[in-house]
Amino acid sequence: MKYTIKQFQKAFPNDDACLAYMFTRKWASKPCPSCKRTDTFSRIVDRRQYACICGYQVAPTAGSIFEKSSTSLVYWFYAIYLFSQSKNGVSAKELQRQTGVTYKTAWRMAHEIRKLMEESSKKSGGTFEVDETYFGGRSKGTTGRGTKKRPIFGIMKRGGKIVTKHVPNVARVNIMPVIYANAAKDSTIMSDEYHIYKHAFPDMKHKTVNHGGKQYVIGNIHTNNLEGYWSLFKRSVKGTYVHVSPKYLQAYLNEFSYRYNRRTSSSQIFHQMLRKAAC
Numbered sequence: 001m002k003y004t005i006k007q008f009q010k011a012f013p014n015d016d017a018c019l020a021y022m023f024t025r026k027w028a029s030k031p032c033p034s035c036k037r038t039d040t041f042s043r044i045v046d047r048r049q050y051a052c053i054c055g056y057q058v059a060p061t062a063g064s065i066f067e068k069s070s071t072s073l074v075y076w077f078y079a080i081y082l083f084s085q086s087k088n089g090v091s092a093k094e095l096q097r098q099t100g101v102t103y104k105t106a107w108r109m110a111h112e113i114r115k116l117m118e119e120s121s122k123k124s125g126g127t128f129e130v131d132e133t134y135f136g137g138r139s140k141g142t143t144g145r146g147t148k149k150r151p152i153f154g155i156m157k158r159g160g161k162i163v164t165k166h167v168p169n170v171a172r173v174n175i176m177p178v179i180y181a182n183a184a185k186d187s188t189i190m191s192d193e194y195h196i197y198k199h200a201f202p203d204m205k206h207k208t209v210n211h212g213g214k215q216y217v218i219g220n221i222h223t224n225n226l227e228g229y230w231s232l233f234k235r236s237v238k239g240t241y242v243h244v245s246p247k248y249l250q251a252y253l254n255e256f257s258y259r260y261n262r263r264t265s266s267s268q269i270f271h272q273m274l275r276k277a278a279c
Contacts, residue, residue: 012074025274032052035052076109083113121181126160130226153178162257166250233253
């Protein structure tokens with residue numbers, strides 16, 4: 001079920017509610033580090049802190065993406081809400097328009113929120129599609145693997161998750177570690193005819209289609225799911241962000257992969273991101 005703006009406004013109407021959420025996630029069930037008693041903390045007025053009756057103080061936002069920010073927590077939580085609900089991303093200009101903060105602040109908020117969308121690789125078995133694409137401005141002349149655009153590699157488990165990486169180039173030394181970090185032995189790898197995949201999977205089944213020969217599907221052998229994801233990513237970035245620098249490309253890849261990997265999740269993405277922010 002989609003988490004609505006009415007639900008958000010009811011749960012987090014002000015900074016006190018946001019800070020109370022952070023405190024509950026981090027400290028409510030823990031004893032005071034000083035006196036070891038529980039349920040003895042109360043809010044300190046006009047400060048983002050709670051104090052125990054013994055005098056020990058804790059800051060719920062310490063160590064979080066909110067720690068050094070004077071921006072209202074409601075704006076932060078709302079920005080996270082926007083990122084969780086959008087299919088095409090949220091630009092800093094959009095955050096600026098909706099919250100009224102400066103562009104510089106909105107830009108920083110957006111990149112801090114993307115840190116919540118980083119995921120570690122987890123190896124599993126099954127059928128995987130692997131493919132690379134190229135991202136950037138218009139390229140004159142050479143296209144595809146000979147282009148000067150920025151290379152991106154992806155591995156997608158059918159019916160499962162996708163992992164995308166901004167790589168220096170599509171050499172085997174950069175590609176194979178990503179595959180082996182996600183696909184277990186005896187998995188099946190679907191790829192095109194690119195030479196780096198040839199004889200690269202001694203512990204896995206490897207099936208290919210010849211894109212160069214206009215061959216795209218042979219039964220269940222194809223990389224169409226991953227190629228469809230590339231199209232979605234590029235259209236979304238072009239429509240929302242217009243331009244992404246190489247320095248931050250991986251952060252945007254993480255953002256889109258994170259949402260895609262939770263497309264069928266029964267748990268709200270917004271609450272998942274908030275729980276991670278409160279860790």
